[in-house]
Amino acid sequence: MSRSLNLAVIPGDGIGTEVVAEGLKVLDAVLAGADVKVGTTTYDLGAKRWHATGETLPDSVLAELRGHDAILLGAVGDPGVPSGVLERGLLLKLRFELDHYVNLRPSRLFPGVSTPLANPGEVDFVVVREGTEGPYVGNGGALRVGTPHEIANEVSVNTAFGVERVVRDAFARAQARPRKELTYVHKHNVLVHAGHLWRRTVERVGQEFPDVAVDYLHVDAATIFFVTDPARFDVIVTDNLFGDILTDLAAAITGGIGLAASGNVNPDRTAPSMFEPVHGSAPDIAGQGIADPTATVLSVGMLLEHLGLTAESARIVDAVSADLGERGTAKRRTSEVGDALAARVTA
């Protein structure tokens, strides 16, 4: 029985297009042996389109994206686009419209990878960042803009529904891992309303997962442990903004955002999930063929896992691990890395 995989691809801008090409190369290679036919549709979204047409995400494109099994995104943006336009109009719009309530960010320190930490230990955790609530909802506003009496508010919205579903997802992930440990991170001593909703939710949902050991950290304290003892973490669940901050720090201690993959996951599968490297479009190195595609390749691995192709997903992770372990941090061209990984996943 052959299967077909119908993929939407948004290469985006800058190095986005370069790394996505390698991601697709490795995808083809890993599926060559499997009985899976891949079809891709490329969507032109990002800074270039905005400059040309003023569009960020037309409704018709959004409707088409919904028809795919998953989305692979490279990176969008360039210095000519005002801050917030593509973030709110495209990236966050996709997360909200496609109900990507689990923003999944694994952090693993692969052998051979250099880290800024002197004694990192064995780092292998995953952050489950809430993706559709919190300070990201865009419910702020401003009054008397540009005057000495300006007031600008940002509202963090948190619901029992929204917190519970992501917390349950995180517990299930912790349950499925050997260590079965969940750390939830918030700031409930200051953000008492949202924080106590998170706390009560973790306590209640935790009763369904008696095997999972639960720990709490304030977000400020969590950053301390990220640098003094990152090996202590197994699964972390947290709010949208705290997750944004913590996952960049997590990437930094595990070799940089050039290696950090992410999934914007809709676990209920009411819409396609989207996978993307954590890094941006990096205009400073774009077009030179030197961007590291590893994060994108790992994102492809997450995509395959989400679609149930777990053996192929594992082959990708193993290939990356072996590749990094052998070559370490030697500078290689984008296509060289892609070729090496493609060769490994077929071997």
Next chain:
Amino acid sequence: MSRSLNLAVIPGDGIGTEVVAEGLKVLDAVLAGADVKVGTTTYDLGAKRWHATGETLPDSVLAELRGHDAILLGAVGDPGVPSGVLERGLLLKLRFELDHYVNLRPSRLFPGVSTPLANPGEVDFVVVREGTEGPYVGNGGALRVGTPHEIANEVSVNTAFGVERVVRDAFARAQARPRKELTYVHKHNVLVHAGHLWRRTVERVGQEFPDVAVDYLHVDAATIFFVTDPARFDVIVTDNLFGDILTDLAAAITGGIGLAASGNVNPDRTAPSMFEPVHGSAPDIAGQGIADPTATVLSVGMLLEHLGLTAESARIVDAVSADLGERGTAKRRTSEVGDALAARVTA
């Protein structure tokens, strides 16, 4: 002409009382030579008082505190007090009531101090954290609490008045430092209303400080540089919550919160400023005489600088630097460290 210094002291709970004793010891020692008479009034606030009376900060105490030149606080809290009670009812209340809009947190990696970073470089920056606005205002609320339809909001309030005054303070501090560099940190690509208010304010106030070089980082990216290149920072100005997170991370990379001092400063001097170590009451090691009082001693140094006793303040910083450089991270008793520092500042 002799001067008198009228100090309010809030030792608090746990190791708070232990470290404050050493802070006062060093204060006495450094002022013994100077023609300054110190008078202290001790206020019993914190977990013990709350357990006994249910009070966090009675109005009468707040009124008395206002009559002092400055406040020295140790740490408050114990596991028996519900999360948020002392934070909102005492610590944050003091910051808001006494208009501590500059929350000043220097980060310096002293010689001899061990850091989790493999190659930290020369770390010596100061974070100017806004102290009276942002997500800390306590303007949130919740509906249908405890039901499946609960909604909990937290409102970040930001005003032109509030942002401008802290930004101007940060520029002035950058201007007074040799490097004259200011990095402002926000998340203006997502929190567009508050973020753009910050951005426009920095751009406008910056015109008054043409010598200061200005740089911007998203808060997530800032955490990356904290671990990959902390030496790049000189002065950082940021929002209340981002500052909370970044300063714990800053403490971690410069030897831990046992060394991190802070000042809750009212630069207009309409009320006393308050100085305190960044660490908490550490119930796990309280009463053993092993807490490191260095952060409190450095906070006393900040207090003296705020009151114009700059030579005495410098003597404290030099003493800490020499002490750490000589003894490194050898474990010493709380009183030993205090004695050593007291001896150095008089020498």
